[in-house]
Amino acid sequence: QVQLVESGGGLVQAGGSLRLSCAVSGRTFSDAALGWFRQAPGKEREFVTAISWDGITIYYADSVKGRFTISRDNAKNTVYPQMNSLKPDDTAVYYCARRRSGWGSASRLSSEYASWGQGTQVTVSS
Numbered sequence: 001q002v003q004l005v006e007s008g009g010g011l012v013q014a015g016g017s018l019r020l021s022c023a024v025s026g027r028t029f030s031d032a033a034l035g036w037f038r039q040a041p042g043k044e045r046e047f048v049t050a051i052s053w054d055g056i057t058i059y060y061a062d063s064v065k066g067r068f069t070i071s072r073d074n075a076k077n078t079v080y081p082q083m084n085s086l087k088p089d090d091t092a093v094y095y096c097a098r099r100r101s102g103w104g105s106a107s108r109l110s111s112e113y114a115s116w117g118q119g120t121q122v123t124v125s126s
Contacts (some may be wrong), residue, residue, distance in 0.1 A: 002026040002115040004096045009120030016124070017084045022096030022117060029077040030054075033099045033106045035113055036081050038092035038122075044109060049059070053104030055104055061108075063089070086124045089098070093119040 008020040022034065034051035049070040050059045058070055067086075072079040079096065097113035099105075107113070 002098060004093065004098060004115055006094065006096050006117045006120040007123045009094060011123045011125065013082055014087055014124055016086050017068045017082070018086065018122060020081045020094055020096075020120060020122075022079045024077045024079070024096075024098060027098075027101050030074040031101050031104060033104055034072060034079045035097045035099075035107065035110075036079075036094060037097060037110055038090075038094045039119075040092040043092075045095070046063035047108045047110065050106035050108060051079065052106040057106045059106050059108055065071050083122070086122075088124050088126045091122060091124050093121050 001027045005023045012018055031053055033052050036048040037045050039045040040047050047061050049068055051070045051072050055072050067084050069082045094119040096116045100114045
């Protein structure tokens with residue numbers, strides 16, 4: 001069974017930075033794409049960023065492009081979104097997700113992810 005554990009969330013002032021982590025266990029890490037989604041209070045879950053199994057294909061939501069950078073370390077079974085120039089609108093619970101083994105292409109669609117973490121809260125104060 002796949003387990004995803006997010007960490008690195010917290011409270012930060014606008015303009016600050018946070019680096020989230022998602023540790024994956026229970027499956028071969030390197031054979032599946034990974035993604036991050038977020039959900040703010042009263043809003044639907046939305047796509048943030050995704051990375052292919054080999055790290056070559058990366059997608060960002062327009063709202064975070066130029067501010068967030070995703071990377072993965074297949075040796076450590078971990079994926080990292082570096083979030084810079086944070087804004088109050090970035091406040092949300094951030095979720096890590098993994099596609100099924102063998103599905104290495106990155107995707108913006110939450111429906112294409114099979115496993116999800118519990119989420120980590122990111123709060124950006126103005």
